[in-house]
Amino acid sequence: xxxxxxxxxxxxxxxxxxxxxxxxxxxxxxxxxxxxxxxxxxxxxxxxxxxxxxxxxxxxxxxxxxxxxxxxxxxxxxxxxxxxxxxxxxxxxxxxxxxxxxxxxxxxxxxxxxxxxxxxxxxxxxxxxxxxxxxxxxxxxxxxxxxxxxxxxxxxxxxxxxxxxxxxxxxxxxxxxxxxxxxxxxxxxxxxxxxxxxxxxxxxxxxxxxxxxxxxxxxxxxxxxxxxxxxxxxxxxxxxxxxxxxxxxxxxxxxxxxxxxxxxxxxxxxxxxxxxxxxxxxxxxxxxxxxxxxxxxxxxxxxxxxxxxxxxxxxxxxxxxxxxxxxxxxxxxxxxxxxxxxxxxxxxxxxxxxxxxxxxxxxxxxxxxxxxxxxxxxxxxxxxxxxxxxxxxxxxxxxxxxxxxxxxxxxxxxxxxxxxxxxxxxxxxxxxxxxxxxxxxxxxxxxxxxxxxxxxxxxxxxxxxxxxxxxxxxxxxxxxxxxxxxxxxxxxxxxxxxxxxxxxxxxxxxxxxxxxxxxxxxxxxxxxxxxxxxxxxxxxxxxxxxxxxxxxxxxxxx
Numbered sequence: 001x002x003x004x005x006x007x008x009x010x011x012x013x014x015x016x017x018x019x020x021x022x023x024x025x026x027x028x029x030x031x032x033x034x035x036x037x038x039x040x041x042x043x044x045x046x047x048x049x050x051x052x053x054x055x056x057x058x059x060x061x062x063x064x065x066x067x068x069x070x071x072x073x074x075x076x077x078x079x080x081x082x083x084x085x086x087x088x089x090x091x092x093x094x095x096x097x098x099x100x101x102x103x104x105x106x107x108x109x110x111x112x113x114x115x116x117x118x119x120x121x122x123x124x125x126x127x128x129x130x131x132x133x134x135x136x137x138x139x140x141x142x143x144x145x146x147x148x149x150x151x152x153x154x155x156x157x158x159x160x161x162x163x164x165x166x167x168x169x170x171x172x173x174x175x176x177x178x179x180x181x182x183x184x185x186x187x188x189x190x191x192x193x194x195x196x197x198x199x200x201x202x203x204x205x206x207x208x209x210x211x212x213x214x215x216x217x218x219x220x221x222x223x224x225x226x227x228x229x230x231x232x233x234x235x236x237x238x239x240x241x242x243x244x245x246x247x248x249x250x251x252x253x254x255x256x257x258x259x260x261x262x263x264x265x266x267x268x269x270x271x272x273x274x275x276x277x278x279x280x281x282x283x284x285x286x287x288x289x290x291x292x293x294x295x296x297x298x299x300x301x302x303x304x305x306x307x308x309x310x311x312x313x314x315x316x317x318x319x320x321x322x323x324x325x326x327x328x329x330x331x332x333x334x335x336x337x338x339x340x341x342x343x344x345x346x347x348x349x350x351x352x353x354x355x356x357x358x359x360x361x362x363x364x365x366x367x368x369x370x371x372x373x374x375x376x377x378x379x380x381x382x383x384x385x386x387x388x389x390x391x392x393x394x395x396x397x398x399x400x401x402x403x404x405x406x407x408x409x410x411x412x413x414x415x416x417x418x419x420x421x422x423x424x425x426x427x428x429x430x431x432x433x434x435x436x437x438x439x440x441x442x443x444x445x446x447x448x449x450x451x452x453x454x455x456x457x458x459x460x461x462x463x464x465x466x467x468x469x470x471x472x473x474x475x476x477x478x479x480x481x482x483x484x485x486x487x488x489x490x491x492x493x494x495x496x497x498x499x500x501x502x503x504x505x506x507x508x509x510x511x512x513x514x515x516x517x518x519x520x521x522x523x524x525x526x527x528x529x530x531x532x533x534x535x536x537x538x539x540x541x542x543x544x545x546x547x548x549x550x551x552x553x554x555x556x557x558x
Contacts, residue, residue: 002157002180002181002184003078003153003155003156003157003159003161003180003184004075004078004155004161004162004180004183004184004220005042005075005078005079005153005155006153006155007184007187007220007223007224008035008038008039008042008075008079008223009039009153011035011039011223011226012035012036012038012039014226015035015226016034016035016036017034017035017036018034018035018226018228019032019033019034019228020033020034020035020037020038020222020223020228020229021033021038021068021071021219021222021228021229021230021231022228022229022230022231022251023066023067023068023230023231023232024230024231024232024247024250024251025232025233025236025243025247026236026240026243028233028236031068033068033071035223035226038071038072038075039075040148041068041071041072041075041076042072042075042076042078042079042148043076043079043147043148043149043150043151044072044076044144044145044147044148045072045073045075045076045077045079045080045144045148046075046076046077046079046080046148046149046151047076047080047145047147047148047149047151048076048139048143048144048145049076049077049080049082049114050080050149050151051145052114052137052139054080054082054113054114055081056081056082057081057082057083057159057160058082058083058112058113058114059082059083059085059110059111059112059113059114059163060073060077060082060083060084060085060112060113060114060115060116061085061087061103061106061107061110061112061114061115061116062074062077062084062085062086062087062116062210063087063088063089063090063103063115063116063117064089064116064117064118064209065089065118065208065209065233065234065235066206066208066209066214066231066232066233066234067118067233069116069118069140069141070086070209071219073116074086074162074209074215074219078155078161078162079151079153080151081153081154081155081159082113082114083160083161083162083163084162084163085106085110085112085162085163085164085165085175086162086164086165086209086210086215087103087106087165087210088103088208088210089117089118089210090103090117090121090125092121092124093117093121093124093125093127093128094124095128100128103115104128104129104133106165106173107133107136108133109175109409110163110175110408112136113135113136113137114136114137114138114139115129115136115137115138115139116139116140117138117139117140118140118141119140119141119142121140122138122140122142125138126138155180156180157179157180157181157184158179158180158181159179159180160177160178160179160180160405161178161179161180161182161183162178162183162215163175163176163177163178163408164176164178164212164215164322164325165210165322166322166323174407174408174410174413175407175408175409175410176322176323176404176407176408177404177405177406177407177408178325178404178405179405181401182325182401182402182403182404182405183216183220183325184224185325185375185400185401185402186216186324186325186326186327186402187216187220187221187224188224188374188375189327189373189374189375189376189402190216190217190221190326190327190330190373191221191224191225192373192374193327193330193373193374194255194285194330194333195333196221196225196227196255197225198225198226198227200254201225201227201254201255202222202227202228202229202230202251202252202253202254202255203218203221203222203227203228203229203230203253203254203255203256204229204230204231204232204244204247204248204251204253204255204256205217205218205229205230205231205232205256205257205258206231206232206233206234206236206237206243206244206258207234207257207258208234209231211290212320212321212322212325212326213257213258213287213289213290213320213326216325216326217257217287217326217327218231218257219231230247230251230253232244232247237262240269241262241265241266241269241270242266242269242270242274244256244258244262244266245266245270245275245278245280245305245308246278248278248280248283249278249279249280249308252279252282253282253283254282254283254284254285255283255284255285255286255287256283256285256286256287257285257286257287257288257289258287258288258290259288259289259290259291260288260291260292260293260294260297260298261291261297263286263288263297263298263300263301263315264296264297264300264301266301266304267300267301267303267304267305268300270304270305272304272307275304275305275307275308276307276308278305278308279308279309280305280308280309280310281308281309281310281311283310283311283314284311284314284333284334285314285316285333286310286314286315286316287316287318287330288315288316288317288318288337289317289318289319289320289369290538291538292438292456293317293337293367293369294365294367295337295339295365295367298312298315298317298337299312301315302315312336312337313334313335313336314334314336315336315337316330316331316333316337316370317331317337317367317368317369317370318330318331318369318370319369319370319396319427319429319436319438321425321427322404323398323403323404323417323423323425324376324398324400324402324403324404324423325402325404327373327376328372328373328376328378328396328398328436329369329370329371329372329373329376329378329435329436330369330370330371330373331368331369331370331371331435332370337367337368338367338368338435339365339366339367339368340353340355340365340366340367340368340432340437341355341356341358341359341363341364341365342354342355342356342363342364342365342366342391343355343356343362343363344356344362344363344364344457345362347364347393347439347452348451348452348453349451349452351392351393351394351452352391352392352393353366353391353392353393353430353432353437353439354391361516362517364454364457366437366438366439367437367438368432368435368436368437369435369436369437369438370435370436371434371435371436372436375400375401375402376398376399376400376402377398377399377400378396378397378398378436379396379397379399379422380392380393380394380395380396380397380429380430380431380436381394381395381397381422382394382395383395385397385419385420385422388430388431389431390430390431390432390433391430391431391432392430393428393429393430393439394428394429394430395424395425395426395427395428395442396425396427396428396429396436396438397422397423397424397425398422398423398425399421399422399423403418403423404418404423406418426441426442426443427440427441427442428440428441428442428445439454440454440455440456441541443541443542444476444541444542446458446475446476446477446486446488446519447477447486448477448486448488448519453488453518453519455474455475455476455541456475457518458473458475458488458490458513458518458520459471459473459474459475459490461512461513461516461518462475462490462492462509462512462513463492464512465492465505465508465509465512466505466508467494467496467501467505467508468492468493468494468505468509469492469493469494469495469528470493472492472493472528472531472539473490473491473492473493473531474490474491474492474531474539474541474544475488475489475490475491475541476488476489476491476541476542476544476545476548477489477545478545478548478549487521487522488518488519488520488521488522489521489522489523489524489545489548490509490513490520490522490523490524491524491526491530491531491544491548492505492509492523492524492525492526493525493526493527493528493529493530493531494525494526494527494528495527495528496525502525505525506523506525509523510523524548531544532544532547
């Protein structure tokens with residue numbers, strides 16, 4: 001069972017009638033797939049790919065939502081010897097849509113042979129692809145044969161299982177090459193770290209399947225364990241966050257996960273009387289990742305759903321990245337989240353996480369994201385790659401069978417990331433008591449006057465100014481040749497149009513930052529949606545900085 005297709009084949013043979021995936025949500029016909037049905041669906045998709053002339057290693061881009069077509073096409077591509085690439089689904093196939101342009105650029109950079117989309121988008125996509133991406137074939141469910149052929153898989157552990165697209169928060173999105181052996185090793189590590197039970201555990205997820213946590217965490221891990229998962233549409237969660245906890249209650253699931261912002265949103269949008277009608281008492285693992293973890297977000301969820309039987313000890317802040325498949329560190333189940341409060345001056349001036357006497361204005365709390373999962377090595381190093389001791393902040397590096405084979409067709413980026421057998425993550429953190437704490441991103445640190453400032457600290461202060469839209473702020477630093485140091489630029493979204501009001505808002509942001517001890521050289525006010533974000537909503541600080549530097553003429557006047 002050392003390849004993904006053999007993993008599914010084993011489940012289809014040993015547990016054919018066991019439930020694997022159920023699709024749920026409001027205004028949605030309940031659909032479920034057993035392991036045997038999933039295998040038959042994969043065979044049909046594999047037959048389609050092979051009959052259309054796809055060969056071993058050809059890339060198949062899946063622009064599909066959380067739907068049974070994604071499950072069948074993903075496994076079908078693997079079974080057919082192709083390499084699936086999960087991509088955000090399109091709202092529409094309008095040629096002027098930025099997401100469509102990004103999709104076309106992606107399929108061209110990957111030299112993809114096939115694009116799989118929903119039936120309803122077939123005509124529009126065909127027309128656009130014929131004009132913009134010749135050589136790419138578009139298929140959907142309607143192209144499937146009535147039955148799949150008996151395909152003899154010849155994949156090995158060294159073959160590519162999938163390409164996983166990075167979030168692009170700190171630079172252009174890249175395609176991570178994950179071999180079958182790396183994926184299986186990752187699934188083994190997760191299963192052992194979470195103590196997953198093949199007899200009782202089940203999961204619920206609304207996370208998109210184009211995200212590593214959605215794909216590996218909540219589609220492949222249940223298959224490895226031989227259990228089932230209920231998948232919600234991501235758009236249903238975005239419109240009605242309560243669908244998440246409702247599904248957890250209805251299915252009596254034991255495992256779920258999401259970013260801290262999702263937990264906070266769900267708590268805010270659920271009334272106390274609604275929470276009292278739910279049963280979350282069986283949830284033993286609530287993974288938290290993909291964003292900076294704050295105690296406020298976790299406390300809000302735990303408090304709101306205490307009446308539902310939810311236990312705060314189920315919350316598990318974790319750390320991972322696409323380049324390692326998914327998970328790197330996890331705390332032990334049932335312990336609950338822990339936060340380390342450190343002195344901010346020592347952190348900024350000496351890159352040391354010195355415990356603070358207590359919480360205060362000049363302190364900062366970081367969540368423990370646990371210890372390494374089985375099969376993975378983790379260390380913190382300085383710029384010379386010297387391993388640092390406890391409470392010294394440096395770059396997080398990872399080693400193990402789970403690490404990627406490199407970035408697809410990006411030898412320069414691969415050489416920068418993989419050095420001396422270690423994956424350089426670009427994340428900053430420190431170890432304390434054998435557990436990792438993440439402090440930020442190496443490329444995003446604001447360095448002024450010999451002090452290292454976290455952009456999140458500046459953004460948090462600037463976002464408190466009335467008039468800033470929904471806390472949408474980005475802090476970046478740019479080189480200033482005149483002073484041979486860095487200038488701090490704050491970009492904030494606002495709906496204000498009156499010149500006087502905009503001037504006052506800029507001054508207010510400046511005052512708040514200076515009063516909190518932070519440097520600021522320029523404040524830019526942007527219109528709503530003026531800050532670049534990923535498909536999952538993460539702020540893209542480095543691309544925002546690059547756009548600022550390359551398009552000065554388009555920046556609003558001071």
